[in-house]
Amino acid sequence: MSDQVWKRDEIQSPCINICVIHPETRLCTGCARSIDEITAWSKMDDAERSAVMAELGNREPAPKKRRGGRAARLKR
Helix, strand or coil: CCHHHHCCCCCCCCCCCCCCECCCCCEECCCCCEHHHHHHHHHCCHHHHHHHHHHHCCCCCCCCCCCCHHHHHHHC
């Protein structure tokens, strides 16, 4: 009977414990969710979670090109 307490049928979070919100995209670099989606996740129903999960594969949480690093900062 105690096993049923730990069994859940809900869609699990896509979080991979790399929680950094990129300043340009405003998406988490680990899971690609927005801060609003991360905040609301525990209150979402299965349909809302499924919609977010379906969209994540199409998102790029961080730009692929470098911003210039130290050299760009020194030019300012």
